[in-house]
Amino acid sequence: MAIKERKERERQDMRNLIIDSATQLFLKQGYDKTSIRTIAEDIEYSPATIYLYFKDKDEIFYVIHENAFAILDKQFRKHDSIENPFDRLIAVCKTYVKFAMDNPDYYDLMFIMRAPLSQIKSVEKWDAGECAFEYVLDTIAACLEANLIKPVDKYVLAISVWSFGHGLVSLYVRERLSVMEMPDDVMLTMMESSVNFFLENLRV
Structure with missing residues (x-):
């Protein structure tokens, strides 16, 4: 070498x-x-x-964020081959849930932990984080174009979908669902069913 x-x-x-x-x-x-x-x-x-x-602690935190979002975005893009955009949206949301359950530490750092995002704000483009969100946004836009979901602004829908998923998995990551005493495989099924319920209410 x-x-x-x-x-x-x-x-x-x-x-x-x-x-x-x-x-x-x-x-x-x-x-x-x-x-x-x-x-x-x-x-x-x-x-x-x-x-x-x-250069500082914030830059280290930023790199951790980038790495985690790059993993999430890569998992999202495995669903590119799903032609029906609504089916793709369901798959993406379930992937989000599975990612959080498989990587609770990463998820905590990405979405829950209190930390300044000055490094993210200072860069011209936050590549990994924006790519993950844009994938969800583009999938929702495709659903709207195909008249598969209710005609609502795509950004409103994207934030609503992401916020629902975040609320759901945050309860899991912070162990607020432990009172249900479910094994992880049953918990995953329950959470995926919740995703189905939420998204089905967006259908036309």
Whole structure:
């Protein structure tokens, strides 16, 4: 392996180490109580080392967001082959629910944890997050064009659909549904049935 390639791999390995540590610390003690110093202590490097890879804590949080939304968007796009846009919308919403159930830590960081989004606001385009939302928006637009759902503004519909899904899975992620004492497979079926119920009420 060439020296340049080895150095690049080592650099990426260090970035991943920092990101993995920060992810766990954010989840364990929250955004505000996590600092560059605590991340450095966790991976047993100096804070100065971390600043070689990230300018601040907010940038690390942004990268975690990007990675998580990229995974979600990739899963959404597996449904490209579904020709009927309403069926595709159902599949996308169920994928959203399954993603949250399979990745509760990621979901917490993406949608629930209190943290400033100054890094996201400062970039010209938030690629991964916007792509995931635009996929839902485009699918809803296709449903409207095919007269499959009620004629409501596509943005209103997109926000309504996403908010319903978020509320549903947030109850699961924050263990507010644990009182129902359902195994995860039964819980998933119940949540998917809730998605069906909500979306069927959008039909014309």
